[in-house]
Amino acid sequence: KNEVEQSPQNLTAQEGEFITINCSYSVGISALHWLQQHPGGGIVSLFMLSSGKKKHGRLIATINIQEKHSSLHITASHPRDSAVYICARGSYNTDKLIFGTGTRLQVFP
Amino acid sequence: GAVVSQHPSRVICKSGTSVKIECRSLDFQATTMFWYRQFPKQSLMLMATSNEGSKATYEQGVEKDKFLINHASLTLSTLTVTSAHPEDSSFYICSASALRDEQFFGPGTRLTVL
Numbered sequence: 619k620n621e622v623e624q625s626p627q628n629l630t631a632q633e634g635e636f637i638t639i640n641c642s643y644s645v646g647i648s649a650l651h652w653l654q655q656h657p658g659g660g661i662v663s664l665f666m667l668s669s670g671k672k673k674h675g676r677l678i679a680t681i682n683i684q685e686k687h688s689s690l691h692i693t694a695s696h697p698r699d700s701a702v703y704i705c706a707r708g709s710y711n712t713d714k715l716i717f718g719t720g721t722r723l724q725v726f727p
Numbered sequence: 728g729a730v731v732s733q734h735p736s737r738v739i740c741k742s743g744t745s746v747k748i749e750c751r752s753l754d755f756q757a758t759t760m761f762w763y764r765q766f767p768k769q770s771l772m773l774m775a776t777s778n779e780g781s782k783a784t785y786e787q788g789v790e791k792d793k794f795l796i797n798h799a800s801l802t803l804s805t806l807t808v809t810s811a812h813p814e815d816s817s818f819y820i821c822s823a824s825a826l827r828d829e830q831f832f833g834p835g836t837r838l839t840v841l
Contacts (some may be wrong), residue, residue, distance in 0.1 A: 648754070648828050649828040651830070653832070658834075659818050659820075659834070659837065660767075660831070660832070660833075660834035661771075661820060661822075661832035661833075661834075661835070662834055663830070663831060663832060666828060666829060668828075708827075708828045711778060713759055713761075713762040713824065713827065713828075714761075714773055714776065715761075715773075715830060717770045717771050718770065719769075719770050720770055
């Protein structure tokens, strides 16, 4: 069992739909990251959060520390949102990140 | 925002040659840089962590003589794949950090060994 579980693994959506990607982890964390990886391979850091909620444009990330769960929401999805979304957790005693297996999102026009 | 570059973005080399990949933090000083490897449709795998001016810490199963890491300054780390073989073909990504829990990722380098 991976320490960081994401669901779903694959997701398809029509343009304009509201999208939710979930991430669960099993131990206490220092921070939770949401990353985006486009087909070309480069990774963009979307959010780093340790509590509450953050919003950037059409993207919203939330985290519930007690339930060890985070969600990434995309409002009014667009084909350019098609990418792999990865959550990763930090820990208190190391600088390393533990990555989830990613959610592959395809948004169709 | 913090920008991390990698060079080259793609490299094709013959088996047995060595390849150097550079990772630079362009607008901040990175005390720590991380090197990852990613196979198709798989998640990132941490290879090593390097701190400026000290030897890199390699993850279990990663050969340090095969993957040489140098972190000579606060803005530059290099990964050299020595005597590359086809099984070393992969996507290599670095990230740079100045603060705990914060990592900024480079665009990656796709290595193909013929």
